[in-house]
Amino acid sequence: MDIENIKKDFPILENRKITYLDNGATTQKPIQVIKSIEEFYKKYNSNPHRGAYSLSIETTEEYENTRNKIAKFINAKQSQEIVFSKNATESLNLIAYSYGMENLKKDDEVVISIMEHHSNLVPWQKVVKLTSSKLNYMYMNDQFELSDEEIESKITDKTKIVGITHVSNVLGTINNIKRIIKYAHKKGAIVIVDASQSIPHMPIDVQDLDCDFLVFSGHKMLAPLGIGVLYGKKEILNKMTPFLMGGDMIEYVYEQETRFAPLPNKFEAGTQNVEAVIGLGAAIDYINNIGYDKIQEIENNIVQYAIAELSKLNYLDLYLTPNKENHSAVISFNIKGVHPHDVATILDTEGICIRSGNHCAQPLMRYLGIDSTCRASFYIYNTKNDVDKLVNALNKAYTMFKKYIVK
Amino acid sequence: MEDLSDVYNELIMEHSMNSYNKKRIENADFCKLGHNPNCGDEITLELKIDGDKITDMAFSGHGCAISQASTSIMIDTLKGKTIEEAKEIIKTFIGMIKREETNQEKLEKLEDAIAFKNVANMPARVKCALLAWHTIEDILNDK
Numbered sequence: 001m002d003i004e005n006i007k008k009d010f011p012i013l014e015n016r017k018i019t020y021l022d023n024g025a026t027t028q029k030p031i032q033v034i035k036s037i038e039e040f041y042k043k044y045n046s047n048p049h050r051g052a053y054s055l056s057i058e059t060t061e062e063y064e065n066t067r068n069k070i071a072k073f074i075n076a077k078q079s080q081e082i083v084f085s086k087n088a089t090e091s092l093n094l095i096a097y098s099y100g101m102e103n104l105k106k107d108d109e110v111v112i113s114i115m116e117h118h119s120n121l122v123p124w125q126k127v128v129k130l131t132s133s134k135l136n137y138m139y140m141n142d143q144f145e146l147s148d149e150e151i152e153s154k155i156t157d158k159t160k161i162v163g164i165t166h167v168s169n170v171l172g173t174i175n176n177i178k179r180i181i182k183y184a185h186k187k188g189a190i191v192i193v194d195a196s197q198s199i200p201h202m203p204i205d206v207q208d209l210d211c212d213f214l215v216f217s218g219h220k221m222l223a224p225l226g227i228g229v230l231y232g233k234k235e236i237l238n239k240m241t242p243f244l245m246g247g248d249m250i251e252y253v254y255e256q257e258t259r260f261a262p263l264p265n266k267f268e269a270g271t272q273n274v275e276a277v278i279g280l281g282a283a284i285d286y287i288n289n290i291g292y293d294k295i296q297e298i299e300n301n302i303v304q305y306a307i308a309e310l311s312k313l314n315y316l317d318l319y320l321t322p323n324k325e326n327h328s329a330v331i332s333f334n335i336k337g338v339h340p341h342d343v344a345t346i347l348d349t350e351g352i353c354i355r356s357g358n359h360c361a362q363p364l365m366r367y368l369g370i371d372s373t374c375r376a377s378f379y380i381y382n383t384k385n386d387v388d389k390l391v392n393a394l395n396k397a398y399t400m401f402k403k404y405i406v407k
Numbered sequence: 408m409e410d411l412s413d414v415y416n417e418l419i420m421e422h423s424m425n426s427y428n429k430k431r432i433e434n435a436d437f438c439k440l441g442h443n444p445n446c447g448d449e450i451t452l453e454l455k456i457d458g459d460k461i462t463d464m465a466f467s468g469h470g471c472a473i474s475q476a477s478t479s480i481m482i483d484t485l486k487g488k489t490i491e492e493a494k495e496i497i498k499t500f501i502g503m504i505k506r507e508e509t510n511q512e513k514l515e516k517l518e519d520a521i522a523f524k525n526v527a528n529m530p531a532r533v534k535c536a537l538l539a540w541h542t543i544e545d546i547l548n549d550k
Contacts, residue, residue: 337424339471341446342415345532349411358447371447371469400415401472404424 001290003298007381009286019352019386024169024197024330024359024377026219029279033222036282037275044278047271049248063274066281067264073284074214075205076231080263083230083237084272088196089119091215091230092163094243094267095192096123099213100161102241104131109158111189113138113146113175114367115168118360120194124163133160139367144171144321151180159189166198170359170373172330173321174198181211190236196220200379201299201329203292206231218276223283227276230267237263244269295380299329302378306331306387313391315398319373332359332373335398337405340374346397352390413525414532415472418480423472426479430465437550440468441542443534448474452542456550459489466539473532477523478539484518490547496520497544503527504536 007013009030013020020028040062046053048060064079071079085091100123104110110124114137128135138154141147155162162184167174181191190212195204200221206214213236218227232240242249242260246269251259260266287295304324310316310333319332335343340356347354355375358365365371376390422428435453442449448470455463464482469475481500485493496516502508503517506527514521526536 339469341471341532341535342473345529346411346415348531357445362447365447400411401420401424404420406424 003381003383010381013381017351019389021376021378021386021390022353022355023379024375025355027200027222027379029222030286032286033279033282037224037279040275040278048274059274063277066277069281069284070229074231075207077207078234081231081234083264083267084277085228085230086226087228088194088215088217091228092119093123094230095213096127098240098243100127101131104133104160106132108133108160109136110161111136111138111154111159112163113165114140114364115171115173116163116165117169120163120165143323144173145326146175151183155184155187155189157187159187162189163192165194167328169197169330170332170361170364171319172328174326174328178209181209201295212236218280218283221283222286223280224276226273227280234263242266246270298380299378302382302384302387303329305384309387309391313394329378330375332375334373338401340372343374343397346400347393350393352393414529416522418519418522419472419476422479423476428465428479428482429467431467432463432465437546439542439546441538443538448535448538450478450539452539454546461485461488461493471535473526473535474538477536480519481539484520494547497540500540501537504533
């Protein structure tokens, strides 16, 4: 399958004359995913796990089949280890409250990286305050990577939880999470991997990684908005108390007490976003159908071309590692002396969608000594032509501003 | 959206990049930080008031061209005005950006700040244009 054929699967790219380069925020959806949702409402809609009638049983089957599909997709040992949430943020909050609150003691340490998205940072600030534990950071080196020395100096015998993003949503750095996990385990800590920015682009094998938790959002990998996944090792999930209480997560409810349902239901209170679960299943089918090898081939082509072309623009500052193999599909940059919002506005008039701002990573911005960046992030439907359009529009923005830029 | 040059015009560009109003005032009577958490724009307004008159005003901080220029041009417009006059002009400016104020006579009182008229057609940038104006509105209301 080539890019032009892939592109045809995405109606929005036909309907709107846009160059969509904000895939780190959310990807567009292929027709197969859109149709799966339509089909769900036309043929299967009912509340899973509730009805004794065949329609509800079929809904339950579809819902649980998707869980199995996800387990297989990330190579979990069993589907009970897959919990549906609203998004990666909710998955991380679930871990912070249900695991962090109950396991952190005074003077314990939580270690995260300075590259974390606020979703893997703000919950920990709250939990360490409530448990009198500490939050420490692994900082990156001048190549925007976490060095082995940094990892080994920050993860100590006091560390109980390590939270790490697989791929930085700002820098595109691919962190060596396998190494971090191995070292953290040696020190007796559990590891949470935020795979939101990696799973759309590279295969994930939770058994090979040996991570204790892994989270991601569906909407960044072709699936609908409002569906997230939490993977956790069964023995750990079993020991945790539920995060949200309510319907479908119980076995027996008495006036003063409740016995909770077994995994995974004890973490899925209330009616879930079933249409999005079905859509996520279709998205996984779509990714499997193309294959990660092909996805990476397409992306490498585009991203390397983009880096080469953007590097030629001497008015740009680029924020990315020089080590190609450690860099994913996100490129952050600034026109020297011009604010990213102005750049984004000018690009918008050319139909180019990029993100500008702090990317929910204010501590990282502060560490870099900047307020914000422009960010172009690519996916399988982007072409070299998109990169050329980006470069032309940047030239236009620079031309507009250059006589005013204060050197 | 309007033509880009309607918004990024000469006046706005000059004020945004190289403003003579970007400085500190010694012994300012009022000082307030205004910020826009979504985009990270931050401006600090400093103000000197003598009786009921704004005698001096300056700003520091960082942000996009629209927010910086809007702050600088606001200072040009409001300096030397009485507090009541200033409040009226602020109301008119906010009304213009929100497309609620069309009275030509009132709009003329905005002086150079009328240059931001077309920001009303750029929903993503409305907050940038209003940051300084909301900040001074707070100062004058709390006074």
